[in-house]
Amino acid sequence: MTRTVYIREPVPANYLQLTPTPGPEVNVIERCPAYVEVLKKTITACNDDKLDIQDWDQVQAEKVQRMNAK
Numbered sequence: 262m263t264r265t266v267y268i269r270e271p272v273p274a275n276y277l278q279l280t281p282t283p284g285p286e287v288n289v290i291e292r293c294p295a296y297v298e299v300l301k302k303t304i305t306a307c308n309d310d311k312l313d314i315q316d317w318d319q320v321q322a323e324k325v326q327r328m329n330a331k
Contacts, residue, residue, distance in 0.1 A: 269325070279312075
């Protein structure tokens, strides 16, 4: 039988800050170069990853609290 040990490593707070998306709210191709659209998609994907990390971190913290409560 094995036991899982959770090790919490601090993540820099500035990493988990959402990055503002550049450009207009509406996708206006005539006004917005293609590279900005790629940048906006990349930032959106990064922000989604950051939110996933925060959710995962919260779940792990709750698991540790439950394990410590036993």
